[in-house]
Amino acid sequence: MREIALRRTADLVDVDVRAYREEHGIGETWPAGERIVVGVGPSPSSARLIRAARRMAEGLRAPWTAVWVERPTPYGPADRERLEEHLRLAESLGGEVVRLAGTVPGGSDPPLRTAAQRHPTHRREAHALATSRSPDRVVR
DSSP: OHHHHHHHHHHHHHHHHHHHHHHTTOOOOOOOSOOEEEEOOSSTHHHHHHHHHHHHHHHHTOOEEEEEEOOSSOOOHHHHHHHHHHHHHHHHTTOEEEEEOSOOTTOOOHHHHHHHHHOOSEEEEEOOOSSSSOOEEEEO
C-alpha cells in the first residue's frame, strides 16, 4: 500500500510541476540537488564567506559559484588587490567564478539573476558598506 501511495503522490506532483512549467514558460529543466552561490567583493569578510560556502558545498557534495559584480565606481588599488585575492581563493577551492558588469537597464540585480540561473539552494553574500559596520549578510 505504501508503495502505491508514493507512486500516486509522485504522479500528482509531476502533473503539478508540468502545469507550473507550462504556465510560466519554463522550457528547460534543471537537475535536482544542492547548489551554492556566494556573492563576493573586496570586503575582508568575503574570504570567510568563500571558505564557508566551500565547506557547505563539500558537505553537501554540491557545486558552488562565487559571483562578483563590477561597480560603476572603480575600487582603489588595495580593494582591487583584495578582491582579486578573493576570486583566486574561490578558484583554488574549486568554485566557479563569475564576473558581472554592474547594474543593467531596468534595475535588475545581476547577482540575483545569476543566482537564479544556477538554481541555488543556498546563497551567501558579503555586502561592502561605506561604514565600518559588519558587511556580512547570510541569505538562505
